[in-house]
Amino acid sequence: MSSRPVVVARGVSKGYVIAHRDSRPSTVKEALSQFLRRGWARTPGSERFDALTDVSFDVQEGETLGIIGANGAGKSTLLKILSRIALPDAGTIELRGTVGSLLEVGTGFHPDLTGRENVYLNGAILGMTKREISRRFDEIVAFAEVDRFLDTPVKRYSNGMYVRLAFAVAAHLEPDILIVDEVLAVGDAAFQRKCLGKLDDVSTREGRTVLFVSHNQAAVETLCSRVLLMESGRLTYDGPTKEGLLRYLELLEVDPEAADGEWDLSRRENRHANDRKPLMRWLSTGTGSAPSANLTVGDMAEIIVVIDRLPDCGDPWLGVRLTTEVGQTLATFTTALPPGSCTDPRGTTVRLSLPELSLSPGRYRFDVGVVDVAVNKILDEARSAAVVSVRHASLDDSAYLTRFGDGYVTIPGSWTFTLGDRNRPGAVEASDLGGHVLRQ
């Protein structure tokens, strides 16, 4: 690994002028009349929005760097500048080597062209020459697993095939610096693993530099050794991945002070929902009797979500996602909401009961969301809506099935010992060592 960084960003800033009450001219007539009234002076009804403020960082060769942050924190703007789509207002970025960016899978694909034609088109848009594409064509097609449909227009492809082909082209770009944004949000689990594997190959085996933006914390944790955390256009953390992810999720926590197992979801700023007002009002966790953020292994656990009346009703579902402390999904629970959830002005209270909590001791998070499945639209979403601690009932760890090692799941079982050979007379069963069998 060379000691000279391949990316050197210094003081990068970019702002947008956002107009209020449509004061910015978008037709010639408006521009003319505004010009006649006050010349080229900045229109008073507009305001500067700083998408990026004074961002500086280095990236070493062969490093895989994750960029994380809430929506609107400036990640996408930073990527657009790094991939030369948009220019910064101030600051410079020195790039050593060729840059390939993959900001959205399938950009540049034309639905009416065949798979083969699109490989060439997309490859050329991404910066490959015809000859380079021809050389890697078979490899691309093999990776995408679409060889039978090469001469079919991509509009007839399934979503999965489309995404696979698009990723395959981009993955075979071979730039020195690869910029990837959210591509792994698509495709099935097997293909996602394949993509992650390919990215890992690109960085570790081929020694290329990868800049990776994702909300998929598990992917960031697996791929990146270092992350940048963006908050409101500023770089607030630059360091090891695990601490960065923890900090990010703490930022997302809806109500960090809540310790009694009740979270006020209406208080959160709209970080992940659309511009709508929050629909989910309260979330509480507990063991059945009273709300509590402390849950017990093997005991009853409850999650209660209070939802306001839904504004428009297609086919609303509630989803509850259980994740590890750093955001890796462990389980997802979904349910269709009753038709009354759209009509009753008092709203709906949904209770999810888990009779035996089979988690290992540790901290876990819950994401909750309301989705209209009919139109596949997220109506409201709160990531890291609740943080709970899971503990053993007794403080004596030796009383349980496991004491050392890691993992997230507790599976019922017991240990049995026999002193001597079990098949010979005289063996002594010492089945439970004085009752030290897991109580589950």
Added chain:
Amino acid sequence: MTISSRRGWSEELIGAWRQRDLTAILAGRDIKLRYRQTALGVIWVVLQPVLVSGVFSFVFGSIAKLPTAGVPYFLFAYSGLVGWNLFANVLSRSSVSLIGNSALVAKIYFPRIILPLSTIVGALLDALVGSTVMLILILASGRPIDILPLLTLPLWIAWTALMAIGVGLLLSGLIVRYRDFNYVLPLMLQLLLFGSPVAYASAAVPQRFHLAYMLNPLAPLIDGVRWSFLGIGQPSGPSLLWSGLLSLIALAVGLETFRRAEARFADVI
């Protein structure tokens, strides 16, 4: 490579040259797509000017009986349309090339000038087909083909495309910001069609309007194309000089406006 708040010409042009395959592939895409899912396909390239010439023949030839220096009116109109269609195609396709590919512009970096430039290829191909049909028509009508004027045809074609792309670059950058030009352009083209010697001969314009008429820099080019096919109405020296000057100005202004507007394309589009 350094990214800063400015992007220079050299970077743009070197980048465009490096990605010249993209120009070809984009042009190929447009050509392939234009007639996909049409019943007649490529025949439209021939059919469209033939039909327009037919209409012109009826209106201007049979009803208005415009003078054509002894050439059958159909040939006369068709030869004018070869030059005109090239100009109109390059201009109208290049000016919407950015907003027509807004997903690309917003998501991927490549020298943006490739988008308007690649539209020339398809228009030139149409002009090639049009010229071939024109030659067949002349032979079919029994007229002799004059080789010397015909050799100048590539010059007129290139010149027309150059002027069109100059204006097209200017408009493509402006349209990103002001979609008004989307509505202005067809109107402009329609006016220009009747202000150019497509359906009538430049010589038919009354003498007192002649100077004003020749201010249209496109007029001598359309005359030039017709002259190379039919040997009538050779454009005059001064009008060509004027046209050349305006073409260069259009190209320079177009390129510079495009470069200035380019920095903000991804933000505005």
